[in-house]
Amino acid sequence: MTENSNNLSDIIKIIQNNNNIEVKLPQSKETISVKRLNLKSISELSPIISQGDSNKIIIDYNKFLIKNVKSRVNRDISYLDYYTTAITLRSAENSTYKDMNLKEIINNLNIDSLKHKTEETIIEDNITFHIKFELPNIDRLQGIINKVNTSESSDLLFFSVFKYIKQIEIISKDSKSLVNSIGDLKTIYDIISYKVLNKISIITSSIEKELYSLFKVNIETDTSFLYSI
Amino acid sequence: MISSLLSFNDIEEIASYIETKDEINLLKFISNKGDIIDFLHTIRNTIYYQKPTVSFKIKSENFSADMVFDKSQFLYNIPNKEFLSLNYNKLIFNFSYPTVHSINPLDNILTCIKSINNKQFNINQMQELKEIVGILPVKDYNYIIDYIKKNIISKLNTISIFDTKRDIKTKFTFNNEDVINILFFVCKYSLSYLQQLKVILMKESNFTYTDFDRITVEQSINYYKVLKEMTNDREQQ
Numbered sequence: 001m002t003e004n005s006n007n008l009s010d011i012i013k014i015i016q017n018n019n020n021i022e023v024k025l026p027q028s029k030e031t032i033s034v035k036r037l038n039l040k041s042i043s044e045l046s047p048i049i050s051q052g053d054s055n056k057i058i059i060d061y062n063k064f065l066i067k068n069v070k071s072r073v074n075r076d077i078s079y080l081d082y083y084t085t086a087i088t089l090r091s092a093e094n095s096t097y098k099d100m101n102l103k104e105i106i107n108n109l110n111i112d113s114l115k116h117k118t119e120e121t122i123i124e125d126n127i128t129f130h131i132k133f134e135l136p137n138i139d140r141l142q143g144i145i146n147k148v149n150t151s152e153s154s155d156l157l158f159f160s161v162f163k164y165i166k167q168i169e170i171i172s173k174d175s176k177s178l179v180n181s182i183g184d185l186k187t188i189y190d191i192i193s194y195k196v197l198n199k200i201s202i203i204t205s206s207i208e209k210e211l212y213s214l215f216k217v218n219i220e221t222d223t224s225f226l227y228s229i
Numbered sequence: 230m231i232s233s234l235l236s237f238n239d240i241e242e243i244a245s246y247i248e249t250k251d252e253i254n255l256l257k258f259i260s261n262k263g264d265i266i267d268f269l270h271t272i273r274n275t276i277y278y279q280k281p282t283v284s285f286k287i288k289s290e291n292f293s294a295d296m297v298f299d300k301s302q303f304l305y306n307i308p309n310k311e312f313l314s315l316n317y318n319k320l321i322f323n324f325s326y327p328t329v330h331s332i333n334p335l336d337n338i339l340t341c342i343k344s345i346n347n348k349q350f351n352i353n354q355m356q357e358l359k360e361i362v363g364i365l366p367v368k369d370y371n372y373i374i375d376y377i378k379k380n381i382i383s384k385l386n387t388i389s390i391f392d393t394k395r396d397i398k399t400k401f402t403f404n405n406e407d408v409i410n411i412l413f414f415v416c417k418y419s420l421s422y423l424q425q426l427k428v429i430l431m432k433e434s435n436f437t438y439t440d441f442d443r444i445t446v447e448q449s450i451n452y453y454k455v456l457k458e459m460t461n462d463r464e465q466q
Contacts, residue, residue: 008357011320011345012364018319019366039370040363093367229367 023073023088025081026111034072037089037229041068045227056151059159061223066142079135080111083211086219093229097217105216114214116207122199127172129196133203134166143182158189160220161197161204233267235275235415237441237449241427243412244420252332255409260330260352264340265385265408266310268329273304275415278445285414289397296393303391304401304411308384312343315376318369321346324381328352329408337405341377418446426453433460 019036048060069085077085084106091102122129136144144163148155167180168188179188189197212218219225235243239258246255262268276283277300284297308326315322323344329337330352339362340352350358362370388401390411401407426449430436434456441449 008348008361011348011361014319014346015361015364019364019369036366036368038364038366042367043363094371229371 021088021092023085024106025077026084026109027078027080032073034085034089036092037068037226042226042229045223049223049227053151055153055156057223058156058221059145059148059151061226062145062159062220063142065219065226066138066145070138070142073138076137076139078137079141080114082138082141083215083219084109087215087217090226090229097225097228100216102217109214111214114210116210117203120200120203122196124193124196127170129192129200130169130171131200131203132166132168133164133207135207136163140182147182147186157197157201158186160208161201162186162189164204164207165200233271233274234278234445235271237423237427237444237446238438240416240418240446241420241423241441243416244418244423247412247416248420252405252409255412256330256332256405259408259412260328264310264326264328265403266307266326268408269304269307269388269411272411272415273300273307275445276303278447280447285391287391287393287397292397298391298393302393303414304388305392306388308387313380315373317372322373324377326381326385327403329405331355332405334404338374338377338382341381342373426450429453430456 016035019038020033021036022031023034024031045061045064048064049057051057051060065086066082069082069089072089073081073085087102088106090097091106095101095103116133118133120131120133122131141163145159148159162185165185167178168185169176169178170188179185208218217225242258243255245251246258259268262271282297282299283303284295285303287294287296310326313324315324321344322342324341325343326341327337328340328351330340331337336355336359339355339358340350342350342358342362344350345358345361362373365373382403385403386401390399390401390407392398401411423446427436427441430449430452431438434452436452444452
């Protein structure tokens, strides 16, 4: 049925009342109603994608993605729920992506199949790093990306690797400290040796692979995921 | 102003924008003539005003010549005006042919939306229209734009600019470049020539500025010829 009105605000109201979709969150098991992606929000991507610096594109794209999902769900959700929301939002506008059917991916999602390492101990130069890994919730993910202010590839590496770190316990000969705040983790990232970072990134890469086999798409690195709608 | 014809003052205005490469004012001029169908008819009427044929210099890779075109060979297949209605996602959209007013091609395509529900839109209400289009979900927006392209723009793309019947055919494509290029067929004179002509007619024949709103360039050239003959006759006497 058509709601007839010649008033601008009434037309806007009709559009806003008819642009919600349901998202089934796999981890919290809730079904939430979220506002669909509109032209205005997607057009904010153009200046991001047209930047010359590829690191800056990835950083700003992730900020955009997190902001858009967060403003729609209005709460702190898990990483898997965040991923699912982003894919469902994309799928509502165009369910085909690189010959894949995003609806099928979401409908057949089995998050129980996701198994990743949760702890690792690295010893380097008589210092023990006891690291706990965890998929971040959306608030923490936003906190991590907001720590990235430059377009240096090292800053991008902090986001891609440290977003999966819950805490690092650092034990040396005469001291022991536990680091879990984003700010402190960034400080640790800035000072740890390349060798330690490399060992950590082997584990975070395997987490990323697990996620990719679950969702068949990496929404954080493939900027065409939203731009190609 | 002459209805559906370009007057001397119109052509002079176009010539000044062409000389200064002022695309914004050219587009403003085009949009003042109405939608694209009105504009193309105005060009066609002006070109064939009181003439069954026109000639243009046609150049292609292996061919260059002045060619004569009758009305069936130049700017033909202009579609008839029509309104289309689409009921989509609880809104009724009314569409018709676009008005070329912006350097942004998408803005021109959006002018095909003449109303949503009963709210009318013209080129002075583009901000309001964009506000509505901006909040449309991407899928709905893509559907509307595809609908416009399939049902309206595709018909414009069947227009022929000319057909020499010697395998030299130029099709019209709905874009700013093709729309502006159409003006070159009607504006064959330099700005300085038009200004000189105007000054002479105003000085020697008491034409006023507004008189040039009511005559075509060809008519003014004819008046000038008559004036010249009269002056020559007077001098010989």
